[in-house]
Amino acid sequence: MPSGKPPGKHFRQLLFSEAIAQPKVLAAQETLSSPTTEPADPRAMDATDCILQGITAVGRRLEAMDLKITDLSAASVSIMTDIDCFSEMVADLDQRLTNVEDHVGMLPEHDAELQTLREKLTDLEDRSRRDNIRSLAYQKERKALISKHSFKACSQS
Incomplete structure (x- = not known):
């Protein structure tokens, strides 16, 4: 992948729609669902x-990866908030x-x-x-x- 990002939801939907749209797969699904036709x-x-088993297995893996990507996205938002x-x-x-x-210069x-x-x-303290x-x-x-004056005054009286 050129961008280095894991495949997104749209890529997986495109992959499934192309796989399901293939005429051979559609014909095989019709054959399996029709009980009268051998x-x-x-x-x-x-x-x-x-x-079909391979597509189902890939779908399950992609769903698990989707959950992990969602968890990582939430964690990255939390980390960005902390940053x-x-x-x-x-x-x-x-x-x-x-x-x-x-202020150190002052x-x-x-x-x-x-x-x-x-x-x-x-x-000022000395004064x-x-x-x-x-x-x-x-x-x-x-x-x-x-x-002294009181004593003199008392003596004179």
Whole structure:
């Protein structure tokens, strides 16, 4: 077969129609179906029986092959659906990978920005500590001044 495909249903129907349409086969079938007519040659009847048995056997084989082809067709549709699904997943993953690769180029830029922000945070923490220390020192001084003035006021009275 030139196309590499198994014979299809139409080919089998054509084969059977040609085989049945042959005049010798038709004459043999008429001879077998007619109980009143005796065949002229018993060898012709044997040959006709062999031909009909061969055609029937081929028909059964082709029906079995037809079922297998139908099963294979259903399986191939299922496989094609799976392939389409996997293709979509691969395309999605490829897009995600492209997005990640695009952002990887920006990492040094973000790293420098992150370092600047860390330095600012450290500076703000240091200022806050200094301000807290000053505030505590100021509060102690104030308490000392208040208690000193209170003591003087109490002593003078």
